[in-house]
Amino acid sequence: MKTLVCLKQILDPEIPPRDFTINRDSRQAVQGSANLVTNIFCENALESALQLRERSEGEIAALAFGPASAEDSLRKALALKADEACLVEDDSTAYRNSATTALVLAAAIKKLGEFDIIMVGREAGDWGAGQTGGLLAERLGLPCVTFVDHIEASGDGVTLRRQTELGWEKVEVKLPLVVTISNHEENVPRIPKTRDIMMSARKPVTNWKLSDIDLTDEDLKTTGDALDVIDLFIPEKKTDCEFIEGDSLDDKIDEFAKRLAGIVQSA
Amino acid sequence: MTLLAALNAADATREVMWNISHSWVMYVLLVPTMLIAGYGVYKQVQKWRSGQPAARFDRPAERIMRVINHVLLQQATLRDRFAGVFHFMLFWGMITLTIATTVVLIQHDFGIEIMKGRFYLYFQSLFVDVLGVLAMLGVAVLAVRRWVLRPKKLVYTDESTWLLVLLFVIMGTGYLLEGWRIAVTNDPWGIWSPAGIIVSKASLAVAGVGTLKTLHLFTWWFHLVIVFGLIAWAPYTKLLHVLTAPLNIYTADLDHGGGTLKQIDFESAQSFGINSLEQFTWKDLLDLDACTECGRCTSVCPANTVGKQLSPRDIILDMQGLLDRSDLASLTGKADGQQPDEYDPAFPIIGATDNLSSDALFECTTCAACVEICPVSIEQLPKIVDMRRFQVMEQAEFPQQMQDAISSLEERGHPFKGTQLSRVDWAAGMDVPLIEDVEAPEVLLWVGCGGALVDRNQKSTRALANLLKKANVNFAILGREETCTGDPARRIGNEFLFETLATQNIETLKTHNIKNVLTSCPHCFNTFRNEYPKLGGNFEVMHHTTYLARLIGEGHLKLDAQATEKIAFHDPCYLGRHNGITDAPRKLLKEVSQQPLVEMEKHGRQSFCCGGGGGMSFVDEPADQRVNQERAKQALATDADTVAVGCPFCTTMMEDGINAVKGDREMAVKDVAEVMWEALEGK
Numbered sequence: 001m002k003t004l005v006c007l008k009q010i011l012d013p014e015i016p017p018r019d020f021t022i023n024r025d026s027r028q029a030v031q032g033s034a035n036l037v038t039n040i041f042c043e044n045a046l047e048s049a050l051q052l053r054e055r056s057e058g059e060i061a062a063l064a065f066g067p068a069s070a071e072d073s074l075r076k077a078l079a080l081k082a083d084e085a086c087l088v089e090d091d092s093t094a095y096r097n098s099a100t101t102a103l104v105l106a107a108a109i110k111k112l113g114e115f116d117i118i119m120v121g122r123e124a125g126d127w128g129a130g131q132t133g134g135l136l137a138e139r140l141g142l143p144c145v146t147f148v149d150h151i152e153a154s155g156d157g158v159t160l161r162r163q164t165e166l167g168w169e170k171v172e173v174k175l176p177l178v179v180t181i182s183n184h185e186e187n188v189p190r191i192p193k194t195r196d197i198m199m200s201a202r203k204p205v206t207n208w209k210l211s212d213i214d215l216t217d218e219d220l221k222t223t224g225d226a227l228d229v230i231d232l233f234i235p236e237k238k239t240d241c242e243f244i245e246g247d248s249l250d251d252k253i254d255e256f257a258k259r260l261a262g263i264v265q266s267a
Numbered sequence: 268m269t270l271l272a273a274l275n276a277a278d279a280t281r282e283v284m285w286n287i288s289h290s291w292v293m294y295v296l297l298v299p300t301m302l303i304a305g306y307g308v309y310k311q312v313q314k315w316r317s318g319q320p321a322a323r324f325d326r327p328a329e330r331i332m333r334v335i336n337h338v339l340l341q342q343a344t345l346r347d348r349f350a351g352v353f354h355f356m357l358f359w360g361m362i363t364l365t366i367a368t369t370v371v372l373i374q375h376d377f378g379i380e381i382m383k384g385r386f387y388l389y390f391q392s393l394f395v396d397v398l399g400v401l402a403m404l405g406v407a408v409l410a411v412r413r414w415v416l417r418p419k420k421l422v423y424t425d426e427s428t429w430l431l432v433l434l435f436v437i438m439g440t441g442y443l444l445e446g447w448r449i450a451v452t453n454d455p456w457g458i459w460s461p462a463g464i465i466v467s468k469a470s471l472a473v474a475g476v477g478t479l480k481t482l483h484l485f486t487w488w489f490h491l492v493i494v495f496g497l498i499a500w501a502p503y504t505k506l507l508h509v510l511t512a513p514l515n516i517y518t519a520d521l522d523h524g525g526g527t528l529k530q531i532d533f534e535s536a537q538s539f540g541i542n543s544l545e546q547f548t549w550k551d552l553l554d555l556d557a558c559t560e561c562g563r564c565t566s567v568c569p570a571n572t573v574g575k576q577l578s579p580r581d582i583i584l585d586m587q588g589l590l591d592r593s594d595l596a597s598l599t600g601k602a603d604g605q606q607p608d609e610y611d612p613a614f615p616i617i618g619a620t621d622n623l624s625s626d627a628l629f630e631c632t633t634c635a636a637c638v639e640i641c642p643v644s645i646e647q648l649p650k651i652v653d654m655r656r657f658q659v660m661e662q663a664e665f666p667q668q669m670q671d672a673i674s675s676l677e678e679r680g681h682p683f684k685g686t687q688l689s690r691v692d693w694a695a696g697m698d699v700p701l702i703e704d705v706e707a708p709e710v711l712l713w714v715g716c717g718g719a720l721v722d723r724n725q726k727s728t729r730a731l732a733n734l735l736k737k738a739n740v741n742f743a744i745l746g747r748e749e750t751c752t753g754d755p756a757r758r759i760g761n762e763f764l765f766e767t768l769a770t771q772n773i774e775t776l777k778t779h780n781i782k783n784v785l786t787s788c789p790h791c792f793n794t795f796r797n798e799y800p801k802l803g804g805n806f807e808v809m810h811h812t813t814y815l816a817r818l819i820g821e822g823h824l825k826l827d828a829q830a831t832e833k834i835a836f837h838d839p840c841y842l843g844r845h846n847g848i849t850d851a852p853r854k855l856l857k858e859v860s861q862q863p864l865v866e867m868e869k870h871g872r873q874s875f876c877c878g879g880g881g882g883m884s885f886v887d888e889p890a891d892q893r894v895n896q897e898r899a900k901q902a903l904a905t906d907a908d909t910v911a912v913g914c915p916f917c918t919t920m921m922e923d924g925i926n927a928v929k930g931d932r933e934m935a936v937k938d939v940a941e942v943m944w945e946a947l948e949g950k
């Protein structure tokens with residue numbers, strides 16, 4: 001089975017809240033002292049792909065769209081023994097919405113070849129839009145199953161386990177398809193062996209510019225315009241604390257109930 | 268006595284082999300005895316020699332001193348009072364008896380007449396007789412200990428039983444022979460052999476001279492056969508320690524309390540970490556054969572104490588068993604030809620037995636209590652880390668929470684995944700100078716991840732910074748430029764990550780031209796002091812307790828005794844045991860407190876781990892097997908109001924432990940700096 005895993009590099013979502021700042025003019029988060037890490041759901045996707053390969057052979061390709069630094073995410077995938085890696089390098093620091101990302105990934109995938117399963121994380125830890133998987137499937141003309149946390153090869157297709165609000169759904173699908181991967185204790189990302197980390201530094205990573213996959217800035221502008229971030233800010237958290245006054249406990253309770261009723265009514 | 272007075276002491280002697288004919292049979296028997304024993308020793312020596320190189324013959328003067336202290340004076344052995352004293356008696360008794368036998372040999376076989384006169388009376392008769400009795404007493408008491416008292420730490424094997432029996436029989440028959448000789452020859456000097464004369468008198472009371480002479484003859488041969496048998500068998504038993512222990516003590520790791528970890532050459536190493544006997548150094552293999560099975564290491568191991576699988580004694584003994592069964596010498600050639608990425612250990616050891624299971628290896632807190640207590644200088648801890656390395660770097664299979672710490676170290680330069688704090692939050696509103704704002708700071712305050720990124724420790728770090736300011740110390744911090752020293756990565760077993768972090772830190776410090784480093788974390792302290800120099804980072808590093816003691820000594824800080832609480836000090840393993848610093852914190856506490864310092868039963872170099880070293884502070888231990896709660900109980904057994912600590916990891920481990928088990932009792936946990944600052948502030 002040939003699997004392709006899309007990896008997104010993001011600002012470390014685990015930085016202390018006080019260190020997180022945004023630039024309101026460019027409407028983007030500021031890197032500051034934060035490191036760049038691979039989005040956790042993308043890592044779950046890679047882990048799912050590795051497990052699938054262990055169970056039923058095949059190859060794994062890793063693909064990323066992002067700045068040159070995103071190569072680190074791909075190297076880590078190589079250290080975990082992905083078979084090949086490809087970076088579509090983005091020279092611009094502009095915000096890329098899910099539609100743009102899907103457009104670029106789809107073009108790259110077409111050039112990379114045929115794949116049975118294309119895996120993406122269910123959402124990214126920066127913007128959390130959760131759109132890329134669906135839009136990518138649309139562009140590739142493939143079915144898409146979301147929130148998958150387990151994949152099993154069966155016959156000429158796969159059996160997927162998908163998380164729903166009430167539990168799990170079991171889905172049988174024919175290949176090829178796109179899945180978005182959610183986290184589960186089964187796909188906690190493994191860590192690479194040290195020797196593999198060292199070897200991964202010597203493995204090749206295909207580096208494409210947008211022109212290599214026949215895309216122009218114009219194409220990206222079209223999808224980019226589909227969604228505009230108008231404003232970006234860190235919501236101010238405010239907590240007010242008021243002690244209800246009253247002569248007796250009963251008075252206080254009455255007053256408290258009245259206030260509560262007021263809040264419920266106004267809501 | 269009248270008879271004695273009539274004799275001239277200068278003529279005193281006895282005839283050797285007075286009752287023995289065909290003594291050539293003895294020499295004939297000696298040949299196979301020596302061949303069997305010699306082969307046993309040779310075989311083991313070959314196995315040790317197949318190990319990797321290790322430089323353990325430098326600094327001979329220090330090594331000789333070590334042998335004097337730990338072999339001749341039995342210092343380490345005597346730490347276990349009971350067994351130590353009787354082993355001491357056995358040890359010196361056996362040495363004396365061996366010398367006495369050598370004297371006989373010189374006299375009889377080389378024809379040099381030395382067994383005469385005062386030397387014969389005082390040494391060869393009286394002294395040897397008394398020491399022999401002590402040795403016999405030693406064997407008897409050790410036998411009672413083994414069969415009646417049955418301490419848990421011993422290993423109960425038939426071999427041990429037989430060895431004790433044989434030693435006792437050899438010495439017992441020795442005294443019978445002596446007594447009967449005195450009786451039959453009517454030895455005028457017999458009184459100089461007190462035990463001999465008693466046997467002689469007692470025997471004469473029940474048997475005639477003729478009978479005793481015959482008995483003597485048979486017993487003599489019996490004694491000889493048993494002695495030769497034991498000599499031949501010894502190298503195949505734990506008695507081999509008679510040879511290996513002194514050798515092992517001589518070649519001990521002289522630094523860092525025996526806890527020195529090896530460096531790895533990542534370019535050429537066949538395997539990162541060890542999973543095969545032949546990858547250990549010859550010293551590691553010698554260690555295995557030096558074990559006396561005394562069990563002290565396991566009895567002081569914190570993980571074992573709380574009921575975990577980890578047992579340093581059994582790790583050593585199980586590997587010794589594997590070494591016995593392996594044919595190492597012939598295998599070393601094979602491993603060389605293999606490609607690194609398909610390295611396949613010749614004798615896999617991890618998982619070979621329960622004691623060598625990966626789970627057990629990752630229970631170790633790297634406290635080094637085992638290394639410290641071992642009477643024969645065995646280095647259990649470095650071997651445990653060697654094997655962890657294999658699990659971490661070659662297999663990537665180790666406890667999930669340790670993996671999280673490692674990933675966090677890789678991605679964020681600190682092991683505290685999910686911390687809400689940044690490196691400088693503790694200094695908010697305090698005006699602590701950053702390195703870029705200070706011209707040439709006297710010292711760099713290395714805060715450490717534990718001191719900066721854990722809520723509880725912010726208070727301790729602030730206290731220390733306040734004390735420094737109060738003393739007008741020109742200091743600075745690195746702030747966000749600081750990353751983990753690499754200690755947790757190294758102890759968990761990721762040497763590669765350790766080197767990466769270490770090299771980066773050394774670079775940073777060199778860029779800022781730092782010479783002096785001050786830290787409140789013993790783990791950082793240990794890394795700076797013992798490990799960075801090997802990577803080219805030579806800094807003068809001080810633990811805050813030493814530094815504060817110095818500030819007081821030089822009059823920069825004035826402390827009137829103001830703390831009224833009763834304080835006990837918990838020695839952090841990486842301060843006390845690993846680095847021998849136990850006085851400075853006590854000096855400070857005595858200075859600051861009106862009350863006398865309280866000591867826990869286990870303190871100083873024999874302190875008991877808080878449970879947080881070796882990456883264990885990131886792991887949730889099973890609820891009924893928590894090392895910190897065990898240590899908390901030990902603290903609560905004193906009448907102290909406060910446990911003072913000198914380590915951010917100890918602070919949180921001890922506080923959690925005490926809160927979990929204290930019941931109605933109140934007991935605070937404070938860093939030494941906090942105790943001092945509170946006293947100064949009059950709280």
Ligand code: SF4
Pocket residue numbers: 564567568569570571577578579630631632633634635636637638647648651
């Ligand atoms: S270092 Fe400490 S925890 Fe580890 S085996 Fe030795 S005594 Fe036990």
Ligand code: SF4
Pocket residue numbers: 557558559560561562563564565579580583640641642643644645647
């Ligand atoms: S390793 Fe040392 S302390 Fe442990 S049982 Fe052997 S001799 Fe005793």
